[in-house]
Amino acid sequence: MNFNQLEYIISVDRHRNFARAADECEVAQSTLSREIQRLEKEFNIMIFDRSRHPVVPTMKGADLIMQAKKIIEEHDRFQQIASEKNNRPFGDFRLGIIPGLAPYLLPLFTQQLSQKFPELNLKIFELGQKEILNYFKDEKLDGALTIAPFYNGFYEDPLFEEKFVLYISPKHSLFKSWVVKWKNIPVNELILQEDIKEFLLKRDVENDLLIKKIKNIAFQNGSLETIRKIIDRNGGLTLLPHLATLYMGDRRLKMVREIESPTLTRTIVFVTPRGFEKNRITKVIRKEIIASIPKEVSELK
16 A cells, blocks of 8 residues: 555545546556556455446445545645744645635735745635535635635634625716615615625525615626726626725725615635644634734724
């Protein structure tokens, strides 16, 4: 038995296909298949039922694959500890972030993080909430920055709380009001990014915000900046996170309105799997994010 063989059976289980597993492991399919057969012969067991399509693990194989994942995790952890210098974070970290947060939060902390910790290799994926969940299931992410609540089974570490503001065209009747009450916002006219839309619908159930109908134009994983430009050109209104206002000039800031009764907020969380091993890296990233948030934006540090 060797670590390569364990990696191979984990990959085949993930893809349920020998060819795709071989591509992921960057070996020939014949090599991968031969090494798995050697492992099976060594212990006189069958790990995969090759008669089924897609291929599936046997009952014994499923138990062994679960154990193989634990062994690989501990192996990686051993290498990480051995490679760390002065307890500094080291190695790869795959970070997911939702599109409605990425353009505003990432510029605040990524450069400083890179400069302070050059041994840390941060790989960033811009994904919707459901995509983040699927990436976690496929073990393609180590952590994610998103809106609470996330899905059950994950650890959510609160980072900060920020309010939403109304971004409104000068053509709209509410433009003359400097502060807008929620009940006066025509929610049927809101053009929303999908993650914000889902957040509002959840909040409506919990807090009775009376969201009866949201505009039939919604952007699945679209940029909030795209929506903002549509409003600049054609009129309308949307909700933006307060972080977005940090990047606006005076002309666009004149289109921003505070919302009250209630003040609408969201909690940004750092999501990691339960029993996650890269705690030192997550602590460093969390610290840099919190330090980067302007005081006028954050209400929870």
